Amino acid sequence: xxxxxxxxFESQGPLEDAVHQLEYARVxxxxxxxxHPSAFRNWLEPGLRFQPKSGSNPxxxxxxxxRDLFEWIRSDCINQPRRFGLFSKKIYCRDxxxxxxxxIKVFPDSDVRENVLKHRKQCGAAL
Numbered sequence: 001x002x003x004x005x006x007x008x009f010e011s012q013g014p015l016e017d018a019v020h021q022l023e024y025a026r027v028x029x030x031x032x033x034x035x036h037p038s039a040f041r042n043w044l045e046p047g048l049r050f051q052p053k054s055g056s057n058p059x060x061x062x063x064x065x066x067r068d069l070f071e072w073i074r075s076d077c078i079n080q081p082r083r084f085g086l087f088s089k090k091i092y093c094r095d096x097x098x099x100x101x102x103x104i105k106v107f108p109d110s111d112v113r114e115n116v117l118k119h120r121k122q123c124g125a126a127l
Contacts, residue, residue: 005043010059011050024048034107073106077115088123 009020028046031037068081091104106112
């Protein structure tokens, strides 16, 4: 079976790279609370790849998005981080963003559900 996904991390040093490799292996072995481990193993390569920091790289966009997403969630899904407006409309690019297939997932969401729904609506996603 040909795997579709390859995970590439920016190398941070021997210890940090080993820790990332260990956590990735744990996901492949144990899965997550919501995803069975075989799903990860069927779709992802068995090991991480690392690349040195190299100025402008497409992975830098992922870093920026991840940081803005973290800041948004940390603010209880209220504040708009610096670049979050650029990413937000791309998050709900399908009509059923609220149906669990596409969009941001916050677990648990009981305390921020209204804010997430408000964000979906602002982005034009169907509720």
